[in-house]
Amino acid sequence: MPLVLVAALVASLVLHGMLLFLPELHLGDWQKSPEPQLLQARLRPVPVPPAAASPPAAQPQPRPAAQPPAPRREPPRPVPVTPAPLAAPVSVPPSPAVPTPAPIRETPPATHRWTLGPPDELEAGTPREAVAGEVFPPAGELRYQVYRGERGLMVGEARQRWEMGDGRYHLWSVIETTGLAALFRPVRVEMESHGNVGPDGLRPEQFLVRRNGGGGEGADFDWEAGQVRIGDRSPEPLGPGSQDLLSFHYQLAYLPDLEGGAAFPVATGRKYERYEFDALGEEQLELPAGSFRTLHLQSLGSSRTELWLALDQLLLPVKIRHTDKKGEIFEQVLTQMILGPSPAP
DSSP, X not given: OOHHHHHHHHHHHHHHHHHHHSOOXXXXXXXXXXXXXXXXXXXXXXXXXXXXXXOOOOOOOOOOOOOOOOOOOOOOOOOOOOOOOOOOOOOOOOOOOOOOOOOOOOOOTTTOOOOOSOGGGSOTTOOGGGSTTOSSOSEEEEEEEEEETTTTEEEEEEEEEEEEETTEEEEEEEEEXXXXXXXXXXXXXXXXXXXXXXXXXXXXXXXXXXXXXXXXXXXXXXXXXXXXXXXXXXXXXXXXXXXXXXXXXXHGGGOSOGGGOEEEEEEOSSOEEEEEEEEEEEEEEEETTEEEEEEEEEEESSSEEEEEEETTTTTOEEEEEEEOTTOOEEEEEEEEEEESSOOOO
C-alpha cells in the first residue's frame, strides 16, 4: 500500500478518537442559532391592466374645392395728358416799403441803465444818457436790518426809497431801533434829499436830517452861485460833483470806471468834506435778500464807510458798514429790494 494512503488512514482514526473521548464545550447563549423558520411562497398571476380606450379615429376633412385661376390683369394703358393752357400772369401790387429799424444803441454794462419807456418815445437825436432817471426805475425801495458791533447784534431796521422823473429826484431814508434796543434807547434818524437828475447824475438842492423828530441839521446847495451852506454856518465853495450823505449812494451808479475808485465832496448835515473811495475788488455776498456779486468800496477819513454795490442790480448798495471815531460798528444788510412803487409798509 502506498505510504500516503497509510498516513491518511492513521489521521482519520486519530480525529474520530478525539471526538469520542474529549468533554462537551459550552460557548454561551449568544452563539445559539434560532430555530429555523419555514418559509412559504406562492406565485400569483400578475393582473393585466385594461386596455386604454383608443381615441376615435379622425374624420377625414373634405378637400377644398379647387379655385378657378384668377383672370390675368392687363397692365393699365397710359392715358394721354393734354397740357392745360398757361394762365395769364397776375400782376401783384408792390408792398409798401418797410423802414429799416434803427440799430439799438447798447449801453455800456458799467452804467447798468434802466429804460423808462420804449425807444420810440425819445426825441430824435437825444442821447439815452440825457434822459432823467434812466439809470434807476421811477421808484424803488431798499430794506435793511441793522446790526451793531462785531458780534452782529441786531438793533434796528432801515429803509431807503427813491422817486425819479421829469428831471427830478426825491430820496427818503429812515433808521430806527427795534425790539429791546428800542426799549432801552429809542433812536429814529430820518434823512431826505431832493434835487435835479441828469446825464451826470444827481445834483442835490436840499438835504435834511431829523433825529428823534427834531430838526436843525441839513445842507442847502446853490449851484448857480457855487455855494453850499451847512446848517446855520456861512456858505462854503461848492465843489463839482458834490453830494449829500444820502444822494451819494445813488450817484455812484453814474460814475465811469468805478472799479478804479471815486472821489467827491459830501455834505453830512454837520460838515462838508471830501470822500475818497477805494475799490477793494469784487466779493460774492450771501444776504437775506439773496446772492449778490458786489464791488467793495471803502472811504477812510475821520470815520470809515464801506459799501458793497450789487454789480448786477443797478449798483445799489446791498451792504453798508459805518465805523465811527470810537470804533463803534453799525452795519446794514439788505433784506428786500423793490424795483417799482413801494407797497404799503
